[in-house]
Amino acid sequence: MPKAKETVLEIDLAALTHNFDYLKSKLKPTTKFLAVIKAFAYGSDSVEIAKHLEHLKIDYFAVAYVKEGVVLRDAGITTPILVLHPQPVNFKTLIDRCLEPSLYSAKVLNAFIKVAKEQSQNNYPVHIKFNTGLNRLGFWENDVDYICSQLKDTTSISVKSIFSHLAASEAVDEIHFTKKQIKNFEGIAKAFETKTGQKPWLHLCNTSGLINYPEAHFDMVRSGIGLYGFGNSAKEDENLKPIASLKSVISQIHKIEKDETVGYNRAYKASGFEKTATIPVGHADGIARIYGKGKGFVIINNKRAPIIGNVCMDMIMVNVTDIDCYEGDEVIVFDATHKASTLSESANTISYEILTAISQRVKRLLLR
Numbered sequence: 001m002p003k004a005k006e007t008v009l010e011i012d013l014a015a016l017t018h019n020f021d022y023l024k025s026k027l028k029p030t031t032k033f034l035a036v037i038k039a040f041a042y043g044s045d046s047v048e049i050a051k052h053l054e055h056l057k058i059d060y061f062a063v064a065y066v067k068e069g070v071v072l073r074d075a076g077i078t079t080p081i082l083v084l085h086p087q088p089v090n091f092k093t094l095i096d097r098c099l100e101p102s103l104y105s106a107k108v109l110n111a112f113i114k115v116a117k118e119q120s121q122n123n124y125p126v127h128i129k130f131n132t133g134l135n136r137l138g139f140w141e142n143d144v145d146y147i148c149s150q151l152k153d154t155t156s157i158s159v160k161s162i163f164s165h166l167a168a169s170e171a172v173d174e175i176h177f178t179k180k181q182i183k184n185f186e187g188i189a190k191a192f193e194t195k196t197g198q199k200p201w202l203h204l205c206n207t208s209g210l211i212n213y214p215e216a217h218f219d220m221v222r223s224g225i226g227l228y229g230f231g232n233s234a235k236e237d238e239n240l241k242p243i244a245s246l247k248s249v250i251s252q253i254h255k256i257e258k259d260e261t262v263g264y265n266r267a268y269k270a271s272g273f274e275k276t277a278t279i280p281v282g283h284a285d286g287i288a289r290i291y292g293k294g295k296g297f298v299i300i301n302n303k304r305a306p307i308i309g310n311v312c313m314d315m316i317m318v319n320v321t322d323i324d325c326y327e328g329d330e331v332i333v334f335d336a337t338h339k340a341s342t343l344s345e346s347a348n349t350i351s352y353e354i355l356t357a358i359s360q361r362v363k364r365l366l367l368r
């Protein structure tokens, strides 16, 4: 791999294949795999990730919003796409682009039935979302009767799946709660099947659920973070390969004396003679201000260089006093060895956040 000469996000498709194969090996052969590719496929490139996974014969995709599904359809993706959080204002577009809505409340269900009818749809596939303890989106268990009564009166839609989302699938101290959610979900599915005589697909697990609760895979699993190389535990991280590497370059090196300051608001003050490097990656690229003032770091010639002072919009300054380095040298913000999760932990946050923050300004480079 040639060294980075500007800020770039490398996306390793072989690592994606590895993660997909690893996660799939945990499933029964008949269990379907839905890849969650919302938020630019967790900050990478949703179109390229979708094309690669389609080639690997993925069963389903999910995005959060209609707009994200439209981008995939425009790129020629034909796999079914579940939209996890659609807004009724976009229902006509959703139908036009053959996207499938998650319907999570009476208001949203009825709004969708109305639009599907207006668009002369028959048995349009929809997915009913239940709340089993996350208390975010979803019908409640005792809404089953109501949903069934609304379904009886329409031929415009057809329930392809029933699903829910775990609140703490990665937390070992919440196993009891998670098991209760699984039971609750089974009860809902049974009630739905009994009342309608239909047997829609059932799905509940995200990546950590897939790994920790094999008994809850049902008909399909929904994995996001695992495909991108993180398993929410040190043990699982070993089995996965981060697909994204954020690299940059040293633009300029400064030598400063004791008591000179660095960056806006003079937030860093040198305690002696020091050497600093300015890197062309800032909060507009996804390195939040929280990483400034010594919390975050980059890797230069295999050594950690802490971010000093405030993160600027387009740049950070790092301390390289003890690093043998020159203008033009490559800088690793994170890669498969220096993981995004280590950097995110330095600011007390999670890999999901730093990955999805990488802005569209950063050039994406596909490694095939």
Ligand SMILES: *Cc1c(COP(=O)(O)O)cnc(C)c1O
Binding pocket: 036, 084, 165, 205, 206, 207, 208, 222, 223, 224, 225, 226
């Ligand atoms: C984002 C999301 C997922 C994927 O979760 P990971 O932890 O990234 O695997 C699955 N299901 C729903 C409903 C989601 O919103």
